[in-house]
Amino acid sequence: MISCLLKKTWRFLHIPFLFAYSLLYKFRIIIAEVSLGFLVLVFYCEYLHYNVVIQQCYWPRLSVDNEDFSIPTTNDNRLKVMLIADLHLKCKRSNWYEIFSEEVQMERCFQHAVHQLKPDVIFILGDVLDQGMHCNLKDFDNLVQRFERMFSLPNRTKMYVVPGNRDIGYHHQIDVDQNKDFADGLKSPLVQHLMVKKNNFILLNSMTLGDDSCSLCSVVEEKLAEIEKRLKCSQEEYRGTCDQNLTMPIYSRPILIQHLPLYRTSDENCSDSDSAPWPQNLHEMAEYWECLSQNTTDRLLQRLKPRIVFSGHLHHGCTRRLPQVGGIEVTISSFNWRKKDKPAIGLAVVTTTNYEIVKCQMPRYATIITIYLLGILVILFWIVYSHETRRIFVTK
Structure with a gap:
């Protein structure tokens, strides 16, 4: 009974699972770069920016x-x-x-x-x-x-x-x-x-x-x-x-x-x-x-x-x-x-x-929010730029 249920579940889920896996594999480099970008952005805004500002005191x-x-x-x-x-x-x-x-x-x-x-x-x-x-x-x-x-x-x-x-x-x-x-x-x-x-x-x-x-x-x-x-x-x-x-x-x-x-x-x-x-x-x-x-x-x-x-x-x-x-x-x-x-x-x-x-x-709160917004825009721009660059390279 349980094995039958598992088989039916797998038949239902394996197609979207494989599709998601193929997308992740295809864009693995971009995903890694974006993840690194977000980590750097959060590290700067939530830690390093405080040091930069307070070191001026x-x-x-x-x-x-x-x-x-x-x-x-x-x-x-x-x-x-x-x-x-x-x-x-x-x-x-x-x-x-x-x-x-x-x-x-x-x-x-x-x-x-x-x-x-x-x-x-x-x-x-x-x-x-x-x-x-x-x-x-x-x-x-x-x-x-x-x-x-x-x-x-x-x-x-x-x-x-x-x-x-x-x-x-x-x-x-x-x-x-x-x-x-x-x-x-x-x-x-x-x-x-x-x-x-x-x-x-x-x-x-x-x-x-x-x-x-x-x-x-x-x-x-x-x-x-x-x-x-x-x-x-x-x-x-x-x-x-x-x-x-x-x-x-x-x-x-x-x-x-x-x-x-x-x-x-x-x-x-x-x-x-x-x-x-x-x-x-x-x-x-x-x-x-x-x-x-x-x-x-x-x-x-x-x-x-x-x-x-x-x-x-x-x-x-x-x-x-x-x-x-x-x-x-x-x-x-x-x-x-x-x-x-x-x-x-x-x-x-x-x-x-x-x-x-x-x-x-x-x-300042406004400064940290501005840095976050600018950082997200840079990351989005990098996603588009990186994808287009790789697509052109593959085409050639």
């Missing part, structure tokens, strides 16, 4: 223009800092294309950049999540595991995260329990004072700066007051007038790390390579939503006197001089292709008395 050289001669210099090694903003990882991924076009590409960009540039410390400037307020605890735990896999680091490099509005909500939306889950999962307290190679970094949850007396705001104000006092007591003119526990061995003006930019009216005067295009750069910014309020900004600058402020949130880049206290604010564009076709990371070299910052462009 470099650590900036320090310039005497930014040297602070009012502070005693040290001979410590320079600190290499990488800055990334607005990852917007989704709690639940809906399809394979979403995974490939966002997470896989971000992971490749990040890992190539870390491998080639070898930063000492990395700061992620908020919005790790895309819809953190609607992410349950189980999905959040899974997302943290994905984040740790995508942004895994060698032992020599440290990473720190500050929360954004997509992680815990804007000021009036913050849920205390949700903020605690984010802080515990990604090791991101409300305020954190770090000293890395004698450089002061202040990591701030800017969602809590709302010019009111909310519970989290009070905690942040207390911690900022402690940091302000410690920075003041560590300056040369105040040494000996404060408790010794409040005095740091070396003073350096702090570097402020947060999600929301400081107050500005628009991005009209921003001219970075990843700045907002016209007329989007003329959009008037709303306080509390797109930037901190003017009162909060003035208070932070007066209390902390930062030399650099790094921020994200706007998905476009900007560099501008800080009012009142000198120094600069650098806003980093989104690292997610869904938010920014031309993403960039920040690269900074800092010492206790000097700094220099550049932007490093990542591969």
Whole structure:
């Protein structure tokens, strides 16, 4: 019974099978060439192109223009800092294309950049999540595991995260329990004072700066007051007038790390390579939503006197001089292709008395798609050309 069924099946299939085999044999050379072409195209677009683009990135050289001669210099090694903003990882991924076009590409960009540039410390400037307020605890735990896999680091490099509005909500939306889950999962307290190679970094949850007396705001104000006092007591003119526990061995003006930019009216005067295009750069910014309020900004600058402020949130880049206290604010564009076709990371070299910052462009989604389309057209042209050439040769 079975042998009879097999014979009938073979009678039915052997003709198309032999026909397909004869076609494959006849065009075996073209098929091999096309397969090789596609392999080369995929290898370049999915691996080599990242190397080509990121190899153009470099650590900036320090310039005497930014040297602070009012502070005693040290001979410590320079600190290499990488800055990334607005990852917007989704709690639940809906399809394979979403995974490939966002997470896989971000992971490749990040890992190539870390491998080639070898930063000492990395700061992620908020919005790790895309819809953190609607992410349950189980999905959040899974997302943290994905984040740790995508942004895994060698032992020599440290990473720190500050929360954004997509992680815990804007000021009036913050849920205390949700903020605690984010802080515990990604090791991101409300305020954190770090000293890395004698450089002061202040990591701030800017969602809590709302010019009111909310519970989290009070905690942040207390911690900022402690940091302000410690920075003041560590300056040369105040040494000996404060408790010794409040005095740091070396003073350096702090570097402020947060999600929301400081107050500005628009991005009209921003001219970075990843700045907002016209007329989007003329959009008037709303306080509390797109930037901190003017009162909060003035208070932070007066209390902390930062030399650099790094921020994200706007998905476009900007560099501008800080009012009142000198120094600069650098806003980093989104690292997610869904938010920014031309993403960039920040690269900074800092010492206790000097700094220099550049932007490093990542591969563009539009460029990779264009290369794929051009590569497919070249392969199709080669198929026609190769077939016609062989046909003419055989005819002769």
